[in-house]
Amino acid sequence: MPKEKIILIYVQDFLNNDDRYKEYISEDLNIPLGILYLGTYVNRYGFEVLVLDTRLYKEDNFFKLLYGELVKNPILVGLSVMTPSIKNALKITRFVKSCFKIYTLCGGVHPTLYPDSTMRNENIDFVIVNEGEKPLLSLADYLRGKNEDINSIYNYIRRQVEIITSRGCIHQCAFCINSVINNKYRDEPIEQTLKNIDILINDYKIEHIFFMDEDFFINRSRIRYLLSELKKEKLAGRVTAVQIT
Numbered sequence: 001m002p003k004e005k006i007i008l009i010y011v012q013d014f015l016n017n018d019d020r021y022k023e024y025i026s027e028d029l030n031i032p033l034g035i036l037y038l039g040t041y042v043n044r045y046g047f048e049v050l051v052l053d054t055r056l057y058k059e060d061n062f063f064k065l066l067y068g069e070l071v072k073n074p075i076l077v078g079l080s081v082m083t084p085s086i087k088n089a090l091k092i093t094r095f096v097k098s099c100f101k102i103y104t105l106c107g108g109v110h111p112t113l114y115p116d117s118t119m120r121n122e123n124i125d126f127v128i129v130n131e132g133e134k135p136l137l138s139l140a141d142y143l144r145g146k147n148e149d150i151n152s153i154y155n156y157i158r159r160q161v162e163i164i165t166s167r168g169c170i171h172q173c174a175f176c177i178n179s180v181i182n183n184k185y186r187d188e189p190i191e192q193t194l195k196n197i198d199i200l201i202n203d204y205k206i207e208h209i210f211f212m213d214e215d216f217f218i219n220r221s222r223i224r225y226l227l228s229e230l231k232k233e234k235l236a237g238r239v240t241a242v243q244i245t
Contacts, residue, residue, distance in 0.1 A: 003048040004144045005074040007066075009092060010035045010052070011085045014059040029055060034108070034132075035080045041133040042140055050074075054088060063095060070100050075143045078136065080108040093123040103143060107132045113162075113210065161200060162210045165193045169215045178214070187219055194229055201235065209239045 010032035032053055039049040050069060054062055070077075077096050081089040093104045107128035111118045115127045128135045166187035172179045200206040217223055230239060 003046055004140070005048045005050065005069075005072060006039075006042060006140060007050050007052065007069055007074050007077045008035050008039050009066075009077065009079045010054065011079050011081050011089045011092065012053075012055045013085070014054050014062060014088070015057055032080065038078070038080075038107075038132050038136055042137050045137055045141075047140055054085075066092070066095070067099060070096065070102060073100075074102060076103050076105055076140060078105040078107065081106050081110045082108060083110045083113075086110050090121060090123070093121070097123045105136075105139065107136075161206050162212045163196060163200075164212050166213045166216070166219075170218060171215070185215065185218060187222060190222055190226055190229075193226065197230070197235065197239075198233075201238070207238065211239065 032051075035051060039051050043049045052062070052066065057065065077093075079089050079092060089106060089110075093106070096102055096104055103125045104123060105126040105128065106118055106124050111127045112129040115129050118124060119127050126139060128139075166185065168183040168185040169176070169178045170185045177183070197209060200209060
């Protein structure tokens with residue numbers, strides 16, 4: 001009996017004719033470990049997996065290759081996406097949906113940070129946030145009919161929000177807008193931050209909170225106190241800080 005096929009795509013720029021880019025491809029191309037881990041994991045459970053890396057192909061050649069694989073009727077096309085590559089990711093999912101009725105999935109940094117906006121795209125069927133091995137396997141089992149309960153799919157999307165607890169920055173980096181508008185650092189009273197977190201989690205059932213402050217770690221005593229309070233409430237595992245600057 002043939003194995004059900006999954007196509008996993010590491011989405012970055014496409015190969016071009018720039019000599020500097022060719023040198024980069026030949027010498028410094030990093031291996032897409034994350035998507036290889038995913039493919040290896042689901043392969044152990046009986047799926048055939050094809051991994052594609054957009055950096056290795058000119059755009060026309062990539063879509064010709066992808067079309068040749070789509071005609072083999074895979075059950076799922078999954079994309080690993082960072083924010084700078086979202087344009088190419090959307091181009092790929094649009095191509096898949098224009099040719100075949102095949103499910104599409106996005107995971108990686110961008111969908112983890114922005115799951116709701118990612119899911120709003122009509123050509124994306126599923127989003128996985130954070131680590132993907134277990135949710136990918138659960139979803140793949142469901143699509144091949146082995147797992148009949150859609151509710152048992154492990155964390156393929158969750159309720160999360162971004163909040164800002166401070167503004168500005170103490171640094172004067174030449175490339176940053178803060179140095180132009182002289183946007184000095186001000187932080188929200190820690191009691192207000194804790195109150196906001198409590199409301200989000202208990203009233204709105206938010207599962208995860210991202211701190212999107214421009215310089216979250218600048219006031220270390222404030223952060224230590226915040227983390228200590230979150231640990232007391234057993235909430236430390238439900239927050240993530242993203243250093244913008």
